[in-house]
Amino acid sequence: MHSILPFLLAMVAMIVLLNMWAAKLKIAYPILLVVGGLLISFIPGLPVIKIDPDLIFFIFLPPLLFEAAWKISFKEMKKWWRIIGSFAFLVVFFTALSVALVADHFIPGFTLALGFLLGGIVSPPDAVSTGAITRFVRIPRSLSTILEGESLLNDASSLIIFRFALVAVGTGRFVWQDATLSFFWMVIGGVGMGLLLGWLFVQAHKLLPTDAPSDIALTIIEPYLMYWIAEQFHSSGVMAVVSGGLFMSARRLKFLNSTSRIHAYSVWESLIFILNGVVFLIIGLELPEITDGLREDRIPLETAVGYAVLVTVILIAARMISSYAALIATLIFRPSVQPHASSRTRRWMMPLLLGWTGMRGVVSLAAALAIPVTMGNGEAFPHRNLILFITFVVILLTLLVQGLTLPYIIKRTGFFDDVFAEQDEQLTKRKIKKELKQHIHQFLRSKYENELKDHAGLEIFLRHWEERAKAADDSWMNERTKAIFIEMLEVQREYLTELNKDQEVSEEIIRQQLFQIDLEEERLRMI
Incomplete structure (x- = not known):
């Protein structure tokens, strides 16, 4: 403990310094954190950080999802719910299916179940990365809401795919009827429990003689309770946290006083910043260890990189195809709800831009690290190191390639300049x-x-x-x-x-x- 504590404190200091540097360079801080973690990992003698796969979701996801649900505009989500829903569920399933088919065909030893496992891991874009990247450019409120709303819900759909694929790999079979019933229970049960627990927490804040510190402490505990209770009933902890967070956010004026709201803003902003920073640093720190695992599995590094590049291309292509499919469907069936575009050219360019926002990050990392080392029968989990490596490279490539070019594309093309001229x-x-x-x-x-x-x-x-x-x-x-x-x-x-x-x-x-x-x-x- 005494050896790891200075290293953890140094990590927090590194996160702060890299964030300041990123702000000075006007690039997204997740990019520098990943690269910084990768460079730091080559320093000899550093302690190895090991996180229990069973705890990785529980440690990071609840507060990150709760804070995201607290910040997003539910009113705007309702306005764009068709596009958000299609990207959060249909596009995630289509992306996972595309990755599964390609992996099954091109990666030796991969089964369709392992392909779906990989697809479930890498299919959800990361809200933190997108938000950090678009902070330096102005984008329309509609596009921002679509990206934020998608990121809230696609975590749940991708993790559901991940869970079912994990069972299929372990048992060697997949029953569609059971999976369908389980899916609906996970979604409906998760939403129901989140709303119920959110209501109970609101009543608790109203009835108990709380002050600002106790209110803030309770809001930190509550997402963990939502997630844990929902998971105990085999429903989606992610959906519980999202629905409960949205419910409580809409009622913040009723159960939190001004002191609690002001203090909570600063506390949560710092907490989420540190959690995100730790996760992105871990991405870089873990990559050399994963490459060592590839050598043990006798998989050449250049071969693994080729697989990772192939999966990245499939992810980008699937999102592009889905974006244009969503636009065509909207133009045919609901032309009145399409996002604003001043010309036909820009209308058809918007899906291209939306497809280029698919940076991967926290959830993909958490899912990859949550793969068990061994299966229930004691055998080593097949291709675990390769899946981890592909996931890490996908995160790195999407952050570096898409993350560095997205602000440049928006500024260079002046895509939204006239939008803001009209909507000051x-x-x-x-x-x-x-x-x-x-x-x-x-x-x-x-x-x-x-x-x-x-x-x-x-x-x-x-x-x-x-x-x-x-x-x-x-x-x-x-x-x-x-x-x-x-x-x-x-x-x-x-x-x-x-x-x-x-x-x-x-x-x-x-x-x-x-x-x-x-x-x-x-x-x-x-x-």
């Missing part, structure tokens, strides 16, 4: 702020008309709304005035919540305004 978010923000001031002015005049006549503090606040946070003298703020101001902030939250029902208003802007209101409430409580 700053105008929307200014419009919402103006409406908020008018709404509060009307609220004060209607409810506190008598008190406004005799209270200089409220008159000052009403006349100088924008400058209230800069006021040097807070002596006029008594408890009554503070209570009225806090009530005004709650009225603003109610107004914004109602405004969020408008499909044309970005939920991201609404959340930014709500966060500013939380900050204002905290300032008032400190006076």
Whole structure:
């Protein structure tokens, strides 16, 4: 323990330094983390990090999925649910099938079950990688929502394929009827348990006398409980965490106060950053050990690299084909719900761009490392080292090739320039702020008309709304005035919540305004 602790602390420090360097170079930090981990692994004398395959999902997935569900706009997900659903399930199955057929045909010793196992591992694109890469370029809200929503749900579908393929490899048989029933139970049971547990957790936050630290501690525990309980009933822990996270996120204003929301934002941002950083560093650190395993299996390195490149090409091609198939189906059956494009050329280029966003990452790594070393009969798991190597190279290639070129392609082509010329978010923000001031002015005049006549503090606040946070003298703020101001902030939250029902208003802007209101409430409580 004493030897591994300094190494773990050094890993966290390395993650921070590489992230700062990535920001300076304006590239996605997962790329530098993978390359950095690979270079560090060649340093002699480093301790070997071993993670129990049975724990790899449980350690990393619940908090990563919960935080992603907490951040995404459910309103936007509902708007694009057809495209999100098709990419999260149909495209994942098509990709896994393509990989399975190619692996069965071209990789000696591979069976169809092993091909599906590999396909289930590498089929889901990684939201963290995509989000980190697109942070340096502006993309439409619709495309961002599709990518985020897809990444939430495709983890579940790919892991279901992975689980069934793992059983098929171990038993040597696959019963379609049982698999179909199990699939529906995993999805429906996982969603049901997630919603039930999410409701129970919301009630617990409301009933218990919690403060900000205890609220945050509970939110860290809750995704692990959702995942573990769902898995005990043989349903999908991933679906439980996603559905429970979405349920709780939509009700955050009802069971968390402003202090808890502000503090939780910083805590969760740091936690997820470290977890992601550790995972991407592990990708690079593990690769030399995997190559040693290939030598033990007497598989030439260049041959294994060739298999990995072939699988990567299949993944990209399958996603491209699926993107164009989705566009054609949308144009035929639902032309009114297609993402915005200013011209026919750009409309047909958008699937190409969407297909190029399929970077792999955390979930693929977790699934690959979760393959058991031995099967139930004690025999070594067939081709485990090769599957691990292919997975690692796929992650590396998609991050380096697609990850480095995607921002360049978007900037070079100016693909979305006119979209943002038409949809300026700053105008929307200014419009919402103006409406908020008018709404509060009307609220004060209607409810506190008598008190406004005799209270200089409220008159000052009403006349100088924008400058209230800069006021040097807070002596006029008594408890009554503070209570009225806090009530005004709650009225603003109610107004914004109602405004969020408008499909044309970005939920991201609404959340930014709500966060500013939380900050204002905290300032008032400190006076």
